[in-house]
Amino acid sequence: VNDEEALERLAELGLELPPPPKALAVYVPVVVAGGFAFVAGQVAMQEGSPLYPGRLGADVTLEQGVEAARRCALQALSALREALGSFDRIDRIVKLDVFVASDPRFTDQPKVANGASELLAAVLGDSGSHARVAVGVASLPLGACVEIAVTAAVRA
Amino acid sequence: VNDEEALERLAELGLELPPPPKALAVYVPVVVAGGFAFVAGQVAMQEGSPLYPGRLGADVTLEQGVEAARRCALQALSALREALGSFDRIDRIVKLDVFVASDPRFTDQPKVANGASELLAAVLGDSGSHARVAVGVASLPLGACVEIAVTAAVRA
Amino acid sequence: VNDEEALERLAELGLELPPPPKALAVYVPVVVAGGFAFVAGQVAMQEGSPLYPGRLGADVTLEQGVEAARRCALQALSALREALGSFDRIDRIVKLDVFVASDPRFTDQPKVANGASELLAAVLGDSGSHARVAVGVASLPLGACVEIAVTAAVRA
Numbered sequence: 426v427n428d429e430e431a432l433e434r435l436a437e438l439g440l441e442l443p444p445p446p447k448a449l450a451v452y453v454p455v456v457v458a459g460g461f462a463f464v465a466g467q468v469a470m471q472e473g474s475p476l477y478p479g480r481l482g483a484d485v486t487l488e489q490g491v492e493a494a495r496r497c498a499l500q501a502l503s504a505l506r507e508a509l510g511s512f513d514r515i516d517r518i519v520k521l522d523v524f525v526a527s528d529p530r531f532t533d534q535p536k537v538a539n540g541a542s543e544l545l546a547a548v549l550g551d552s553g554s555h556a557r558v559a560v561g562v563a564s565l566p567l568g569a570c571v572e573i574a575v576t577a578a579v580r581a
Numbered sequence: 582v583n584d585e586e587a588l589e590r591l592a593e594l595g596l597e598l599p600p601p602p603k604a605l606a607v608y609v610p611v612v613v614a615g616g617f618a619f620v621a622g623q624v625a626m627q628e629g630s631p632l633y634p635g636r637l638g639a640d641v642t643l644e645q646g647v648e649a650a651r652r653c654a655l656q657a658l659s660a661l662r663e664a665l666g667s668f669d670r671i672d673r674i675v676k677l678d679v680f681v682a683s684d685p686r687f688t689d690q691p692k693v694a695n696g697a698s699e700l701l702a703a704v705l706g707d708s709g710s711h712a713r714v715a716v717g718v719a720s721l722p723l724g725a726c727v728e729i730a731v732t733a734a735v736r737a
Numbered sequence: 738v739n740d741e742e743a744l745e746r747l748a749e750l751g752l753e754l755p756p757p758p759k760a761l762a763v764y765v766p767v768v769v770a771g772g773f774a775f776v777a778g779q780v781a782m783q784e785g786s787p788l789y790p791g792r793l794g795a796d797v798t799l800e801q802g803v804e805a806a807r808r809c810a811l812q813a814l815s816a817l818r819e820a821l822g823s824f825d826r827i828d829r830i831v832k833l834d835v836f837v838a839s840d841p842r843f844t845d846q847p848k849v850a851n852g853a854s855e856l857l858a859a860v861l862g863d864s865g866s867h868a869r870v871a872v873g874v875a876s877l878p879l880g881a882c883v884e885i886a887v888t889a890a891v892r893a
Contacts, residue, residue, distance in 0.1 A: 466870035558622035561720035564873035578614035714778035717876035734770035
């Protein structure tokens with residue numbers, strides 16, 4: 426991934442990277458080891474609160490879920506760039522795990538997950554395409570509607 | 582894994598690989614990077630619809646769940662072979678993540694997951710044995726009853 | 738990680754490693770491949786039964802959930818040490834996946850997960866800090882309240 430081009434694509438999308446998540450006492454935002462970067466699960470935050478709390482199929486609309494997933498991906502990119510110093514070191518996003526807080530009758534998790542997948546592809550180009558798992562869970566931290574985890578293959 | 586032997590074992594089981602899942606716009610069926618192959622989450626499909634939609638402990642029986650898990654594993658093997666060109670390149674299945682759509686009272690996720698685990702071992706032999714995570718989720722894409730994700734260590 | 742020091746820290750915490758989980762027919766407790774060790778999902782067990790069965794936000798308290806998560810981490814460490822022969826071979830815990838059986842209204846999964854995260858840091862020091870995903874699921878094997886999966890970067 427070319428760092429400058431990725432930043433330009435973000436600007437063209439009218440987006441900017443949010444501040445990277447802070448290192449916490451008990452776990453860290455990103456671990457880089459063995460040729461991979463493992464990004465901790467991101468829930469979409471806005472001014473210290475979860476964006477669109479609740480569950481899909483109940484109190485959160487599909488559009489809100491998509492936007493939350495997109496925001497999660499943006500946060501994960503910010504965490505990755507902070508840990509690696511530059512997008513240049515990303516060889517490939519290899520895996521995207523998407524957990525959607527869901528009423529048992531909600532089965533459109535892939536549409537929600539597309540919000541994250543499309544952002545990664547838009548910003549990182551071919552290197553942003555990934556294998557994906559999307560499931561509907563009972564609930565998420567802080568009452569968030571979506572949580573995503575990103576794994577990337579990285580260069581030394 | 583010896584490709585020819587694996588194909589023979591499939592035939593002996595009376596099984597054949599389904600057509601590999603198609604590459605989609607926003608994510609891909611398999612990413613190979615850093616010595617591993619990451620297979621996207623598979624839900625058991627039959628003629629374009631999910632096999633046994635619903636939840637275990639509610640509208641799907643244990644036997645149906647096991648069969649769906651087995652079918653997911655077969656689809657994952659098909660995706661892997663398509664991406665790698667041959668089973669020869671599989672060094673080891675390292676991880677199997679099994680998500681079972683579950684009524685909160687259903688706790689037999691391991692029995693469902695065995696449908697996938699046993700198929701991998703039957704087809705790939707010792708290289709098919711893996712670490713496994715099995716959990717019960719609220720709901721899955723398309724209303725599927727099981728989704729599995731496979732990670733393999735691969736040779737260049 | 739220095740094996741002797743890690744064992745000393747365990748003793749100082751008044752803890753000991755439980756017997757490592759047995760190899761099962763259909764999957765294995767740990768797979769080591771490609772520079773990583775993948776530990777199968779652990780549910781907290783005590784004398785053959787799950788410790789504190791049930792769901793957080795319903796029939797299991799936060800304190801019980803934290804203790805169960807801690808116990809899961811201890812079991813994972815035992816499995817890792819058995820597979821690797823010594824903690825010396827652990828370069829870094831890279832990822833902790835925490836699945837908390839949750840009533841849909843329960844959103845304190847991070848507090849439960851801290852039980853596992855803090856134990857890993859206490860025993861393994863800096864090498865124990867990790868990226869983490871914590872989600873609330875509908876149900877878990879045997880009715881367990883928490884299941885965790887550990888991935889470690891390891892040395893040959």
